[in-house]
Amino acid sequence: MTSRLLGVSLGRVSLGRAVLALGMCGAAGGTLVAGLVMPFVGGAGLAARSAASTLTYLPAPLREEPLPEVTRLLDRNGRQIAQFYYQNRQSVPLSAVAPVMRQAIVAIEDARFYEHGGLDIKGTLRAFVTNTRAGGIRQGGSSITQQLVKNIMVSQAESEQERAQALVRSFRRKFDELRYALALERKYTKDQILERYLNIAYFGAGAFGVQAAAKRFFGVDAADLTLTQAATLAGAVRTPYDTDPSLGDEHRDRLRTRRDLILGRMAELGKIGNDAARTAAAAPLGLRLSPEPGGCAGSAHPFFCVYVEREVLTNPAFGYSRADRERRLQRGGLTIWTTIDPVAQRAAERAISARVKPRDNQVASETMIEPGTGHIRAMAVSKRYGRNPHDRDLGPGTTYNLAADTAHGGGLGLQAGSTFKVFTLATALKQGMRFGDGFTIPGAYVPSYGYRDCSGRAVNDPHTVIHNAGGEGGGGPYSLEMGTWQSVNIFYMRLEREVGLCDVVQTAKSLGIRRADGTPLHEVPTFTLGANEMDPTTVAAAYAALAARGRYCRPMAITAVVERDGTRTDIPPACGTAIEPAVADAVSHVLTGVFTKGTMRGQSIGRPAAGKTGTNNGYTSAWFAGYTPGLAAAVSVGDIRGSYRYPLTGVTIGGRYYGSVQGASLPGPIWVDSMRAALRDIPAYGFVPPDMARFGGGFTPGLKEALEKQRKKEKKKREAERKKHDDDASATAQDVSNGAASGVAGASGGAATSPLAAGRMTTPTGAGAAPALPVIRPPVTGGVSARHSSAVSGARTPSRPLFSATRPAVRGSSPRAPRTGSAGVPPAARPVDWASLTRPRAAAPPASAPAAQRSSARGGPPQHAKARKATTQHAKARQNKAPKSKAQKSQARKNEARKNEARRTRQGTAQDGHRGRAARQTGRGAGEHREKKHHDRSRHPRHRANSHPQR
Secondary structure, three states: OHHHHHOOOHHHOOHHHHHHHHHHHHHHHOOOOHHHOHHHHOOOOHHHHHHHHHHHOOOOOOOOOOOOEOEEEEOOOOOEEEEEOOOEEOOOOHHHOOHHHHHHHHHHHOOOOOOOOOOOHHHHHHHHHHHHHHOOOOOOOOOHHHHHHHHHHHHOOOOHHHHHHHHOOOHHHHHHHHHHHHHHHHHOOHHHHHHHHHHHOEEEOOEEOHHHHHHHHHOOOHHHOOHHHHHHHHHHHHOOOOOOHHHOHHHHHHHHHHHHHHHHHHHHOOOOOHHHHHHHHHOOOOOOOOOOOOOHHHOOOHHHHHHHHHHHHHOHHHOOOHHHHHHHHHHEOOEEEEOOOHHHHHHHHHHHHOOOOOOOOEEEEEEEEOOOOOEEEEEEEOOEEOOOHHHOOOOOEEOOOOOOOHHHOOOOOEEOHHHHHHHHHHHHHHOOOOOOOEEEEOOOEOOOOOOEOOOOOEOOOOOOOEOOOOOOOOOEEEEHHHHHHOOOHHHHHHHHHHHOHHHHHHHHHHOOOOOOOOOOOOOOHHHHHOOOEEOHHHHHHHHHHHHOOOEEEOOEOEEEEEOOOOOEEEOOOOEEEOOOHHHHHHHHHHHHHHHHOOOOOOOOOOOOOEEEEEEOHHHOEEEEEEEOOOOEEEEEEEEOOOOOOOOOEEEEEOOEEEEEOOOOOOHHHHHHHHHHHHOOOOOOOOOOOOOHHHHOOOOOOOHHHHHHHHHHHHHHHHHHHHHHHHHHHHHHHHHHHHHHHHHHHHOOOOHHHOHHHHOOOOOOOOOOOOOOOOOOOOOOHHHOOHHHHHHHOOOOOOOOOOOOOOOOOOOOOOOOOOOEOOOOEOOOOOOOOHHHHOOOOOOOOOOOOOHHHHHHHOOOOOHHHHHHHHHHHHHHHHHHHOOOOHHHHHHHHHHHHHHHHHHHHHHOOOOOOHHHHHHHHHHOOHHHHHHHHHHOHHHOHHHHHOOOOOO
């Protein structure tokens, strides 16, 4: 292009004419204006005198504002979690740049940099000749100082128009650029100029400055650049957009060509050897492009990042206006130390993700706060941060920080439910109420009188009927603790009326309670039931104050700010006493019972903890907030589509179905898991005991009687359950025995076919049955098996009798021992006659023989049948003691009469004698026959051979 503009071959014109032509072409040839060199070639015209006069009076150096640099966010351990920038830049001193990088940039941009005074006439002419012959830009026509001036003008541009003027190719701009360059040469040393240039230059791929470029291109620091890497970066400075490697292979090919050119130039200048240049040129680019995302979308903890960003943009400490604060965040190069704890953050994220999935319409949020400082240790949401595909409203992502209020990027919040009852509890204790104090409540309650807000206006609601939620109990006497543990709505509505609605509101405000949307609190009768929409961060901070014995600290995410020059400003907590320490201790004492006696009973973190569940009317949302002396947290669950339109009933969350979501069913377990993991490496501490002289000794009329009645009711319930369990076990045993008896009746009855002859033992199957195992029975000294050693010594096993209906009785040679106890358990086992087990047995009497003959033949009545009969009678006795209605009692009497009649028919009386026995032998039915065979099954040879119990 330059050759065409000149219209003649450079070899055919004189040097003077070339310089004159260069002056006429100006920036189109990539060189300086002719007026700068006219005095040296003999042109004594007016333009030359004007130029010389202008250069004599140099302007003041350009006003250099700090370069835009990256602001970094660090966690409490000093690890970066996010960054903000207008330009991705991190300024470094020249000593932190590899020497080979300095050599490469000087070689290609200004080889005579250390020799000229800001204007290199010889280098400019050489660049003109080289670029003209090549038909393009091969060498720079401006010195490094001139390029620094141009970059300063561009970086200080406040608008696109100013930026365009700083880049326009014109005689006037080039002339001003030279004058400022000469002024900079007077102000700074060469190394200072080179340092500023390396930090301000744009290298492409969004990297400003050599440090950011080294990180972006190769993932290393500028001090660790190799020859090949340094040549690559030096080649990217001239045309950073054409050689941007992130834009594709074509751009990378251009970058490699530029790299090889720099290597050749360095060898030509003697900076490196020819062999080193060829070796480096043969190597690949070796790019390792690492993304350098800015903003919270690229943060590992995006929701906490949003909180910090909003804190900076809304806090006057970071600037007088929002524009000033935003400029400082994007350009200030700040290092912001934050409060987030990676351990607690992972604990919260894992506890939530285990139960709520990103694609669920229901969303869970949690914030953890350190008591006594207000430091936010964790902030997690079940959704992923960012927009959903195709900008849909619903999906796995959200741009709302649902764990915070609207001022910190959050939504409108969720009704806090019964977590607000703690403010009424604290107010009552502050006004003199004691543990055990209480009153009797009705089954339903209408707040028709006694409620006034803090302006003195009556806010009664005679059209609302308050009921207790499911599981919270009905009417009756309740103490302060019981009303809290069971979260009784009516009790707390009455308590709020007694202590004063405004007093409860003032207690909540002193603990930092503010609505999530920033509007004033709704001072209504249902204030204590959590009618106001809240965010987990605000609720967690209020509960953290109780853990800190009444010291409330404003939630804070930033602990220190370090300026780019190293100046550090520490930010102390903003704390104050909200309630008396003794009152806070008393509240903690009551709230610990929520885990041991209340709605969270059965759930524990393995250390002292206090808390409160929250379930809203209609299940619109669910909460749990709690604390230990070292950490507090609040968890909320609600539908992102709208909690009122989509209540938490009949929903599937995280793959699990919930008929209704309550505070203890989903938020509670999330809280337990997250707190247990967050505190696993922290010693456990207990709460300060309450002042019992001040808070102990309360009284609730009728409560003792109600509790005694409740205990009796529960006792009867337990007995009924035990009876049902025994009846089920007895029925199961009866079924098993019937099945075994049927098997005996169907067998051919020879002792030679007994399983014992083959070394096997059969055990009835069913509930409580043991598997069939080979049995070896060595003689035991004294004739008593090891199994019965406890029976011999008089000991008994309370859990199960030694003999049951499912295990054959021991066949002894001694007369039948008397049985004692309603359970039919023998006082001791009889010695076993081992020889009798091997002697031939006489054939069993027929079924038609008299009962006495059958009994004598087998050595006594069947022990297992007697034990079963006694057990059944004992169960019936317990059943008869259970309370029954009149109809049940009447039916029971009829059943007993029928049973007695049947018993008299089968057995007869002493006067019936032989006639009764004959009648039983000839007149019983098939069912009675089967029952008798079941009771007499031990007479069968198989049962006699297997009569010794298995160990």
